[in-house]
Amino acid sequence: MTESNTSAPAEAPEYRKRGHSKTPLIITIAVIAVAAIVAALVFWLGRDRDSTAGGGGNGAGKELVVGLQLEPSNLDIRATGGVALDQILIDNVYQGLIGLKSGTVDEFVPVLAEELPEQSDDGLTYTFTMREGVSFASGNKLTAADVVDSLSAAEGPASLSTALGAPVTVTSPDERTVMLELSAPNSQLLWQLANRPGLVFETAYTGDLASTSNGTGPFALKQWKQGDSITFAANPEYWGEKPAVETVVWRYIPDANAATNAALEGDLDVLAPVTSNMVSQFEGTDFAIEHADSTDVFTLAFNSQKAPLNDVRVRTALSMAIDGNSIVEAFYGDGKVLGGPITDLEPAYEDLTSVNAYDPEAAKALLAEAGYAEGLELTATIPSFYASDAINQVVTQFDAIGVKLNVNPVEFGTWLSDVYSAPEDGSPRQYDLSYVNHAEANDFVNYTNPDYYFGYNNPEVQDLYAQSIATTDPEQAVELVQQAARIVAAEAPAKWLINYTPANAVAKHVQGFPNSNTNSRINLAGVSVS
């Protein structure tokens, strides 16, 4: 603005006049001023609103906001796989005749049945008496026919027959009685009934369960904002005691930093789980860190169908190269060392940590014996959303016995097609190692199925497991699985790196949040906000 007119020669007046035009300057100043005012408004007025409209449950009293990681892709639990659905829908929205006592995976409780079933001596017939006065969220009464139809489903992830691997005949002799008839005894029946295959749906319901809900549980779906949150509201038709919270918001935040920030900014009442390396940020805050027991097993699978991993000596050597304690450290203490495929929440657990225990020298000797004295090069295919600390630890420890492990992080969809599914032409799978969290409880069956992605095939294990399924004596069933698990642990189709015990951050004003198995099932009964 330091214009000087003195040196200007004689000129036409209109040029001079235009030369002094201040319009652009005024516009610029106006734009900046408006921007500054808007910014000031946003900063000032908005700050007060955070506590009320910002979303947290603190102000709302009866609202609970839970931060989770993995969002379901479709809410139809009959047709869509994945533990993300079980986690929020079972117990809270959909129920079965029986369920699991909160915090356990082997204690059954009656839910839509009045009590646990009467079982015939030959283990072939189970008789349930249905609870009275149960309605679906649609307002219609639950009938025996609904139970028969639900349990008779022939296909899909919720099919009881598929889950049991044998057909089940379901009938209802009268309006309050449901009978299940098996062709052979099955010690897994109650377990399956207490899980997804046992859920009961209304046959006459015509709504789309992919984006709505219609269950008998204490909550019903209110809103699904894809990519952000799922909201439950109390189900006015619920037959049991009304839940203490009226609204539950499940907020899905895949980014670990953002999830932690959301909790610390007061937008969440619970974060399940906190990523291991961020737990320390919750020290001295309004959150308590609770380690939940779980059936999550981070499984480093060895492809038993592909050389050199089809050689049990190589698999054993790789198992012995890994120090379980260092893996627990890589998880910042959020886990327990594991020696076999079964966790301590499950009835068939035994401490197998002495099997193939850490011994790099013996591992080297075994590798040499198998003909790999000069070492080996292998590739681990892992879904990219896992933290890399643990797998890096494995890379280092394999390196110490002369095994070079390349890590190939892929999207989960790619993992499913490259590792999990069998090639269509029937040829063996081509992956070497895989690293995933097996969250499901009671999944020992995977080690008895040679077509599963482990490719592990031991007829003795399969026979023991089949016997345990067929027995009617629960104790014998457990013993048989334990025998089979010992063999599996020794033959190492996988290294069970850690039994993950996720750290959940629970705000101090939340009471009764479950602290067991929250990665696969969060039962909100008994949760309250003060």
Next chain:
Amino acid sequence: MIRFLAVRALTLLAGLFLASLIIFISLRLLPGDVAQVIGGTSASPAQVEAIRERLGLNVPLPLQYLDWLGGVFTGQLGSSVVSGTSIAAEIAEKAQVTVPLTFYSLTIALIVALPLGVFAAYRRQALPSRVLSVLGVVAAAVPAVWAGLLGIVLFSTWLGWLPSQGFPRDAWADPLTAIRSLTLPALTIGLIEGAVLFRFVKSATLSAIGAEHVRTAMSRGYTRLGALVRHGLPGVGLSVVSMLGLQVAGLLVGAVVIEQLFSLPGLGRMLVVDVGQRDLIKVQSTLFVLTAVILALGALVDVVHRMIDPRLRVEEQ
């Protein structure tokens, strides 16, 4: 002018067609299978095959393409094979985050770049201008994720002024809360894109200052600033308008990264999730809508350019 419009419309249509082909083919190169994702780890191979059959994934690819293209050009985007919800409704809902975010970022970029760019060119020897130019180069090179994290640490963790993540569940019901939640992401994208724009404005202004018609204006008595404002900047404005068409594409790409970082339920985050789930029909429809918006903006810029630039009209005659 009518002839120009007709030609421009035809190239736009050809561009859209080509884009649809490129999008469709490139997505088919991805490994993975949506049927497997839907079935998850509990489905048997037979169940997965049944899902594949039900979704029509066994239909030959050219037929799948024509089917999709026909839907797109008749305005039927269909529904997601994974979630079952309407794709058009999903895009509309997510656009409520991404479109305001894009405009907010663009506004910030313009507010930063225009005055500073002109200033840095007008007083290019002064120390502040040199500092600005160095800062511009640095800021334009900063990865958005890193800048975003820095912003979170500064404005959320230390100062506690702005939320570092999330968007209100009731969207724009409370506009102030919505704007606040978009402020930090918009600043991140806006400053980076603003730095790119700043360098552009600066060099455009520099050449305007040296241009003959501006010097002529000065010789007729305008001051240096007066000549620049009156005769130089309109030309700069024109180039900025054509640059903005490209800028919007950059802003949308930035949104993919930034929405993930700030956990905003917008188009970018939706795309990342859908690609992960191999919901290819939804991904290709979303990408196509985005491409169409950008191409249409490009066409609009051309038309506007034509209207405000007298030289182009002269050439036509």
